[in-house]
Amino acid sequence: MAVITRFLGDISLAEEAVQEAFATALARWPQAGIPPSPAGWIITTARNKALDRLRREATRSERQRAAQLLTEAEQVEEHDVHDDRLRMIFTCCHPSLAPEAQIALTLRLLGGLSTEEIAHAFLVPPATLAQRISRAKAKIRDAGIPYHVPEAIDLPARLSAVLAVVYLIFNEGYSAASGDELLRGELCDEAIRLGRLLAALMPGEPEVLGLLALMILIDARRDARSVGGDLVRLAEQDRDRWDESKLEEGRALLRGCLTLNRPGPYQLQAAINAVHSDAPSAAHTDWRQILELYDQLMIIAPSPVVALNRAVAVAEMGGADSALQLVDAINLPQYYLLHAVRADLLRRLGRTADAASAYQTALEKCENAKEREFLERQYQSLMKN
Amino acid sequence: MKQYLLSVCYQAGSTQPPPEALNKIMSDVMAVQREMQTAGVWVFSGGLHPPSSSTVLRHQNGEIVLTDGPFVDTKEQIGGITIVQVPDLDAALDWARKLARVITTPIEVRPFMEYRS
Numbered sequence: 001m002a003v004i005t006r007f008l009g010d011i012s013l014a015e016e017a018v019q020e021a022f023a024t025a026l027a028r029w030p031q032a033g034i035p036p037s038p039a040g041w042i043i044t045t046a047r048n049k050a051l052d053r054l055r056r057e058a059t060r061s062e063r064q065r066a067a068q069l070l071t072e073a074e075q076v077e078e079h080d081v082h083d084d085r086l087r088m089i090f091t092c093c094h095p096s097l098a099p100e101a102q103i104a105l106t107l108r109l110l111g112g113l114s115t116e117e118i119a120h121a122f123l124v125p126p127a128t129l130a131q132r133i134s135r136a137k138a139k140i141r142d143a144g145i146p147y148h149v150p151e152a153i154d155l156p157a158r159l160s161a162v163l164a165v166v167y168l169i170f171n172e173g174y175s176a177a178s179g180d181e182l183l184r185g186e187l188c189d190e191a192i193r194l195g196r197l198l199a200a201l202m203p204g205e206p207e208v209l210g211l212l213a214l215m216i217l218i219d220a221r222r223d224a225r226s227v228g229g230d231l232v233r234l235a236e237q238d239r240d241r242w243d244e245s246k247l248e249e250g251r252a253l254l255r256g257c258l259t260l261n262r263p264g265p266y267q268l269q270a271a272i273n274a275v276h277s278d279a280p281s282a283a284h285t286d287w288r289q290i291l292e293l294y295d296q297l298m299i300i301a302p303s304p305v306v307a308l309n310r311a312v313a314v315a316e317m318g319g320a321d322s323a324l325q326l327v328d329a330i331n332l333p334q335y336y337l338l339h340a341v342r343a344d345l346l347r348r349l350g351r352t353a354d355a356a357s358a359y360q361t362a363l364e365k366c367e368n369a370k371e372r373e374f375l376e377r378q379y380q381s382l383m384k385n
Numbered sequence: 386m387k388q389y390l391l392s393v394c395y396q397a398g399s400t401q402p403p404p405e406a407l408n409k410i411m412s413d414v415m416a417v418q419r420e421m422q423t424a425g426v427w428v429f430s431g432g433l434h435p436p437s438s439s440t441v442l443r444h445q446n447g448e449i450v451l452t453d454g455p456f457v458d459t460k461e462q463i464g465g466i467t468i469v470q471v472p473d474l475d476a477a478l479d480w481a482r483k484l485a486r487v488i489t490t491p492i493e494v495r496p497f498m499e500y501r502s
Contacts, residue, residue, distance in 0.1 A: 142498075144387045144496055
């Protein structure tokens with residue numbers, strides 16, 4: 001897809017050509033056998049399909065352009081595919097596109113999900129998602145969003161936009177913002193696949209590796225986080241159900257990017273998760289180290305959510321009272337987890353009535369059915385005691 | 386090559402900066418404009434009087450009727466425009482970034498349609 005888009009300069013045309021090429025492959029390969037380089041075969045066939053089409057439909061000036069493209073499009077080398085996918089990622093995550101358009105385009109053009117699957121994962125009707133994608137493609141064409149890797153000076157900002165899209169996809173999978181299921185595993189898998197692609201394309205960027213490490217370390221806890229569909233908090237999870245091979249991979253990735261000595265928010269979050277993963281039980285968690293990492297995170301990437309997580313670490317080190325003061329200073333009134341954390345702290349401090357009302361607020365703000373059930377259980381057990 | 390409209394936006398009713406600050410802004414804008422000209426991307430630039438200075442023409446029953454402007458009262462108004470001719474959006478955004486730095490109000494970048502002859 002990425003290679004053909006570069007030849008044609010038009011994503012929609014490229015997409016149709018690639019689809020036609022796959023259809024031809026399905027018809028031909030069973031009899032003729034799989035060609036020695038299947039990817040190369042698809043690219044060549046798609047290119048020819050697109051050129052046929054241009055010749056059929058085009059005006060004279062477009063025919064000339066098509067002929068020019070054909071002569072430019074010589075042998076496709078492996079590194080061209082590599083570079084083209086990199087260009088495609090930056091085009092899909094261009095800041096001129098709305099975030100939801102960036103996510104939809106990235107999943108559609110670089111991921112392995114169909115429009116229907118993406119629509120299902122984001123709980124929107126397939127027609128809405130298809131429209132979102134086609135509008136984004138039209139904007140790329142009309143606004144002249146280029147198909148290239150940003151220049152060095154723009155790269156940090158543009159790369160962080162790309163990483164944000166991938167992490168959003170992961171988070172939507174790992175803690176679905178709404179709906180009946182706690183997890184949407186296909187989105188986690190897809191985000192990690194995209195993370196691996198980015199790491200292969202940009203192995204020298206520590207934050208790319210940091211994001212991949214972070215996602216893998218969190219994903220290793222997936223099976224323990226949801227038991228019978230119910231949410232289990234980190235502290236109560238059965239650590240035998242953590243995926244040790246994923247944890248090991250995440251730790252190795254993290255060690256690798258830390259040696260580059262350019263810390264960033266994703267690497268720090270990965271490090272925090274690595275500390276959790278090292279503890280044989282919740283009681284053995286090295287909260288001091290976690291707090292230090294959150295302190296660093298507050299320096300390089302302060303946000304209310306980071307402040308809230310830092311407050312949790314403070315509470316774990318025995319300071320429920322000072323943690324509550326920290327939480328009360330955070331301005332995130334619509335974030336249900338803030339109220340859930342507050343409720344938990346108030347419960348620990350024995351302020352049952354205040355805790356009950358904080359649980360109620362959290363329940364009002366929470367839109368995921370499974371997380372609501374969890375809060376409900378917390379609330380009920382508070383009322384019982 | 387594509388042409389892009391770079392519009393300088395401001396909120397209706399916002400006050401102009403004091404004269405010294407305005408002079409500084411204007412000379413900085415002129416410097417960016419000269420840079421555009423040297424680079425061969427500049428097509429046109431101009432600042433606009435306030436929307437109250439406008440006249441609106443309407444086609445009504447075969448007649449053209451004139452009224453005082455503006456056509457619509459909007460919160461966001463255009464204070465001036467620049468047109469550049471560059472290869473793609475990122476190139477237009479690079480120039481818009483330079484303008485945004487000196488002008489400090491938002492800049493909107495919008496592509497012109499291309500007509501095929």
